[in-house]
């Protein structure tokens with residue numbers, strides 16, 4: 335087929351009313367020119383009870399369409415000049431985030447932590463990491479962001495804690511058989527002298543999942559389980575203390591006004607207490623450490639807790655599961671609100687693959703009534719500009735290798751097209767900091783500065799995740815590009831490439847051909863155009879290699895993944911395009927948004 339058919343395919347059933355984007359607070363309308371410069375901030379720090387009452391509860395469905403921006407605090411903006419991003423840095427850039435048009439910020443763990451895994455090794459959930467600021471800074475940030483109409487989502491890491499956490503230290507000191515060890519998975523080793531590991535589970539960070547302890551008298555002791563690094567001992571979710579403590583942590587942060595919680599490694603918490611080997615082909619629910627049925631009770635109780643607060647407090651799960659039907663079970667109405675849709679992120683830049691992922695995602699979500707999420711990247715995966723510039727543009731942790739040939743120009747074109755495509759799909763949208771600037775993966779970081787345990791535990795084979803965590807360029811022509819203030823005492827914790835001068839916020843903000851401009855426009859149209867966000871999608875059949883679909887009665891997205899220019903379907907006007915058209919034709923690797931009909935007056939209000 336080489337033209338667009340006028341009939342549309344079956345729409346996905348709509349389960350709820352589409353919602354408008356929430357724009358509470360004093361600064362709802364984006365300004366024409368975004369402010370890259372720090373915005374003066376109010377200094378008052380409301381008490382927790384005051385913050386709690388400020389949570390907007392006027393739109394209980396905000397999360398179904400929300401645009402959520404992921405802040406990797408360490409690399410966002412450094413206010414005190416120590417080379418590490420901090421909460422004061424985020425507070426100084428709230429104007430930028432408002433102008434970008436996001437509804438919520440998700441902060442990767444900001445708590446006290448030895449940073450053995452970038453903060454996913456928490457030693458105290460009730461304290462902010464001193465390099466990032468204080469609890470008062472976090473409270474101020476939450477309330478100031480709300481004043482901009484931006485909600486805050488925190489990250490909890492329930493599968494494991496830091497080995498420096500008091501619980502684990504107490505368990506080590508108390509010794510074998512103690513109640514303190516029951517909160518973890520301590521086991522004697524096998525073999526004549528306990529020298530072999532209790533089982534052969536493989537770590538998500540490659541290597542072993544067990545580390546042997548040393549007894550107080552210096553003899554080798556029990557082993558403990560860690561699905562990730564040894565500095566991240568797994569908690570035993572059969573223990574009531576573990577369940578109680580996590581509910582207290584949720585309350586602690588809900589009381590401070592957070593609007594949602596991202597749940598790290600959400601499908602791993604529960605283990606088969608017999609710790610058996612992983613069977614060759616585990617059936618549904620049969621894996622001893624992944625996706626166990628008992629998890630659903632935990633999330634039901636978290637949902638009850640979230641629902642006991644005013645406003646909708648959203649739970650989003652980090653769930654990597656190949657079985658999309660099992661994935662959807664976590665999204666039943668009394669469990670999590672949403673979960674990250676990693677299937678789409680993992681697919682290559684190929685029309686049939688992406689179409690299959692979109693269809694499978696929508697079909698799996700429909701029966702449980704949950705909206706899909708669309709995620710192009712995060713702090714764990716290769717930046718889209720780099721990934722889409724490769725012959726194999728699919729993503730898998732196991733296949734990451736340094737030195738993969740990459741065409742950044744192709745990658746950038748496709749990342750622009752993908753940004754519009756994902757913003758047009760039904761549900762909520764996640765944007766990882768720096769993707770709005772089109773930052774590529776930094777692949778030549780000096781070896782001695784690398785931090786990621788994934789890199790070290792792979793024996794240096796896997797380049798690790800540092801390359802997508804490099805501090806943002808804000809302005810100027812030389813590093814630190816405004817990430818740290820002038821006269822900073824330290825360089826950014828990871829060095830920024832000199833070429834990022836061209837990618838800084840300042841360099842892009844007034845350039846209509848820039849990635850930042852595209853993102854800002856996309857989010858503006860997404861907010862204003864009826865039919866976008868949550869709601870049905872109707873496919874339009876068109877030429878091979880083209881993804882075309884309608885949202886609402888007046889909007890069509892066309893993404894061209896073929897190798898030739900394609901004609902556009904009938905339309906009234908062009909709302910936005912990721913690349914200039916060629917004589918009215920859509921070039922390869924680009925997306926256009928079309929207005930296809932005037933909104934009838936009765937459709938004017940969005941819902």
Ligand code: GLC
Nearest residue numbers: 451454491562598599713714
């Ligand atoms: C999640 C996080 C990742 C972290 C891991 C262990 O996958 O996104 O950054 O290393 O969990 O907590």
